[in-house]
Amino acid sequence: MVSLDSAIIARLESHGERFELLVDPKLGYDYKTGKKPDLANVLVAEEVFKDARKGERHKSETLKKIFGTEDINEIAKKIFKDGEIQLTTEQRKQMLEEKHKKIVAFLARECVDPRTGAPHPPQRIEKAMEEARIKIDPFKDAEAQIDEVMKELRILLPLKFEKVKIAIRLPADVAVRAYGTVKEFGIQREEWQKNGDLIAVIEMPAGMQADFFDRIGRATSGRAETKVIK
Numbered sequence: 001m002v003s004l005d006s007a008i009i010a011r012l013e014s015h016g017e018r019f020e021l022l023v024d025p026k027l028g029y030d031y032k033t034g035k036k037p038d039l040a041n042v043l044v045a046e047e048v049f050k051d052a053r054k055g056e057r058h059k060s061e062t063l064k065k066i067f068g069t070e071d072i073n074e075i076a077k078k079i080f081k082d083g084e085i086q087l088t089t090e091q092r093k094q095m096l097e098e099k100h101k102k103i104v105a106f107l108a109r110e111c112v113d114p115r116t117g118a119p120h121p122p123q124r125i126e127k128a129m130e131e132a133r134i135k136i137d138p139f140k141d142a143e144a145q146i147d148e149v150m151k152e153l154r155i156l157l158p159l160k161f162e163k164v165k166i167a168i169r170l171p172a173d174v175a176v177r178a179y180g181t182v183k184e185f186g187i188q189r190e191e192w193q194k195n196g197d198l199i200a201v202i203e204m205p206a207g208m209q210a211d212f213f214d215r216i217g218r219a220t221s222g223r224a225e226t227k228v229i230k
Helices: 025-032 060-067 072-082 089-110 122-131 143-153 172-184 206-219
Strands: 008-014 017-023 049-051 163-170 187-192 198-205 225-228
Touching: 008 025, 008 072, 017 025, 017 060, 017 072, 025 072, 060 072, 089 122, 089 143, 089 206, 122 143, 163 172, 163 206, 172 187, 172 198, 172 206, 198 206, 206 225
Parallel strands: none
Antiparallel strands: 008 017, 017 049, 163 198, 163 225, 187 198
C-alpha cells in the first residue's frame, strides 16, 4: 500500500458538503475505470474526510444522514461512482490518449464524407480534432462523447453516419472457411445453395468497407463475388 503522501484524492460534493477519500493512485484509477472489480487495497485510509490533506474527518452522523450508512466501503462506492478522482499527470495523459483513439476509430469506421461518400482517414480526423481544439473527458465513455465531438468537428470536416449493404457470393470450397469473417460484419440474410455456395447480404458502417473487402479477399483468395447494393 502506498503512503499517505503518495495517495490521491477521490472527491464527491453533495448536500453542500465535500467528501474525500485518500486512495492508491493506480488501484483507485483502475477501480474508477472498471479495470478493478472491488475496493480491496484501494483506500489508503479508511476514513471519510472534509479535507483529506488537512486531516479533517466527517462525523458519523453526517455520513449516516447523507449516505444512509457509516460503512466505509458503501460510502466509497458512492464517491467513486458519482464523484471524481485526481489523476497523476501520466494517468490523465493515458486516459485522454485512450479516449482520443477510440473516438477517432469510431468516426473513421462509422462516418463518411457526404460530398464523396468515402470515409475520412484517421489522420484527417485527428488533424481536424486538433485544429478544432476539441476537449475530451477522460472519464466519460468515448461513444457518449461522439455527438459533441461531431458537432464541433463539422465546422471543419463534413461528417455523416452511413451504412451500406453488400451482397456476397462465396464459392462452396471457401464458404465454410470464410463464413466466420463474413459474420463478423453483420449478416442480414444468408442462403446456402445446393452446390454449397453461400449467398448473403451484409450491412455495415460505410467506413468498414475497405477492411471488409480486404479480409474477404484474403479469406477466399480473391474468389468472393461482391456487390454494393446500398
